[in-house]
Amino acid sequence: MPYEVHTAPGDDPQPEGPRATDYGWPLWEVFVRARRGLSHVHAGSLHAADAETALESARDVYTRRSEGVSIWVIPSAQIVASDPDDADILFDSDKPYRHPTFYDIPDEIGHM
Amino acid sequence: MPLFDEIIAADHKVEPRDEMPEAYRQTLIRQIAQHAHSEIIGMQPEGIWITRAPTLKRKAILMAKVQDEAGHGLYLYSAAETLGVSRNELMERLHEGRQKYSSIFNYPTLTWGDIGAIGWLVDGAAITNQLMLARCSYGPYARAMVKICKEESFHQRQGFEIMLTLSKGTPEQRAMAQDSLDRWWWPSLMMFGPHDAESTHSEQSTAWKIKRVSNDRLRQEFIDMTVPQAEFLGLTVPDPELRWNEQTNHYDTGPIDWDEFWAVVKGNGPLNRQRIDHKIAVWEENAWVRKAAEAYAAKHMVPQG
Numbered sequence: 534m535p536y537e538v539h540t541a542p543g544d545d546p547q548p549e550g551p552r553a554t555d556y557g558w559p560l561w562e563v564f565v566r567a568r569r570g571l572s573h574v575h576a577g578s579l580h581a582a583d584a585e586t587a588l589e590s591a592r593d594v595y596t597r598r599s600e601g602v603s604i605w606v607i608p609s610a611q612i613v614a615s616d617p618d619d620a621d622i623l624f625d626s627d628k629p630y631r632h633p634t635f636y637d638i639p640d641e642i643g644h645m
Numbered sequence: 646m647p648l649f650d651e652i653i654a655a656d657h658k659v660e661p662r663d664e665m666p667e668a669y670r671q672t673l674i675r676q677i678a679q680h681a682h683s684e685i686i687g688m689q690p691e692g693i694w695i696t697r698a699p700t701l702k703r704k705a706i707l708m709a710k711v712q713d714e715a716g717h718g719l720y721l722y723s724a725a726e727t728l729g730v731s732r733n734e735l736m737e738r739l740h741e742g743r744q745k746y747s748s749i750f751n752y753p754t755l756t757w758g759d760i761g762a763i764g765w766l767v768d769g770a771a772i773t774n775q776l777m778l779a780r781c782s783y784g785p786y787a788r789a790m791v792k793i794c795k796e797e798s799f800h801q802r803q804g805f806e807i808m809l810t811l812s813k814g815t816p817e818q819r820a821m822a823q824d825s826l827d828r829w830w831w832p833s834l835m836m837f838g839p840h841d842a843e844s845t846h847s848e849q850s851t852a853w854k855i856k857r858v859s860n861d862r863l864r865q866e867f868i869d870m871t872v873p874q875a876e877f878l879g880l881t882v883p884d885p886e887l888r889w890n891e892q893t894n895h896y897d898t899g900p901i902d903w904d905e906f907w908a909v910v911k912g913n914g915p916l917n918r919q920r921i922d923h924k925i926a927v928w929e930e931n932a933w934v935r936k937a938a939e940a941y942a943a944k945h946m947v948p949q950g
Contacts, residue, residue, distance in 0.1 A: 557733070557939055558938070558939070558942075577720060577789075578726075579719060579723065580732060582938035582942035583941065583946075586938060586942075593716070594716050594719050597709075597712065614662075617663060
């Protein structure tokens with residue numbers, strides 16, 4: 534359902550205060566395999582007290598319409614991620630000769 | 646790392662770990678949280694009809710729909726949390742009235758026809774807005790919107806089908822459908838917010854590409870889409886000034902009662918007090934479930950890492 538909430542004049546939003554991460558239940562990341570032959574893909578996250586309830590909640594929150602045949606959950610705190618500041622070093626050094634289109638093959642050879 | 650302004654200018658998505666202006670972060674926290682609150686509070690007007698649905702089929706459908714609203718709330722809370730705010734904090738802000746939810750849910754659902762009207766009109770208006778938000782600049786919000794829009798389509802269609810069934814039924818059922826349209830039409834148009842000239846926060850949100858279409862344009866899109874549907878149902882839109890304008894290729898409409906709109910926003914709608922009281926009561930009554938789950942988890946904790 535909706536959605537956009539409107540602020541009355543003179544009722545301007547206050548700053549939201551310090552960023553906090555406290556919550557009784559830890560955060561879990563949910564991965565869903567859509568069908569056999571495909572990888573598990575990140576679907577979203579949720580809070581749950583333990584792994585068992587995380588799986589049960591993941592089923593209810595992310596696969597109400599047969600979106601998957603298998604679910605993984607993993608504590609978000611366990612995920613190790615690359616630093617966005619390293620993106621240039623890690624991903625901007627593509628070498629064109631790694632790609633098949635770099636090589637000119639004579640037409641007579643046909644498909645290769 | 647690409648600079649925030651470059652990401653926005655290039656029409657790329659901002660992701661949680663990108664640097665972003667604090668005001669952008671705060672605007673999104675507030676908007677996404679209030680969107681989530683709306684989904685959660687929105688379960689109330691429909692939830693009370695689950696036990697009174699006219700058939701078992703309608704009851705099963707309504708349960709699925711209300712469960713979807715809970716799911717939508719959860720996708721959105723997760724999206725808000727990527728901005729560095731905790732779920733508990735958002736819940737507290739709702740309960741203390743520091744954050745709001747969509748005013749439309751402060752109207753009562755008096756008849757079964759209202760369940761039809763909510764799906765058709767309220768969800769229809771929501772889809773119009775959410776299709777725009779699916780293109781917004783913040784990645785997690787945009788992705789949540791894509792999933793929500795897909796599911797919302799079922800909501801709108803089932804609502805229209807309820808209206809169709811009523812409008813083909815007995816004179817009493819037709820009257821019920823008309824009465825629901827009469828009561829939900831104007832509040833649905835108000836969902837798009839004040840006219841562009843009076844919309845205070847739109848300019849910055851548009852510059853940040855959170856908002857991509859103006860309130861009035863979205864509202865017009867909704868009106869143009871919905872009026873022919875009302876005609877198909879044989880129902881009368883409660884606006885004596887409604888006319889098709891051949892020059893503009895849009896419907897012209899009568900004035901919206903903005904006094905009513907602001908009264909409901911400020912807390913004086915029919916059910917503002919009940920909605921939030923119920924939300925708090927349920928949260929408190931269920932505290933033992935949360936505590937039990939935590940105790941169970943602590944007892945069965947497997948060491949990690």
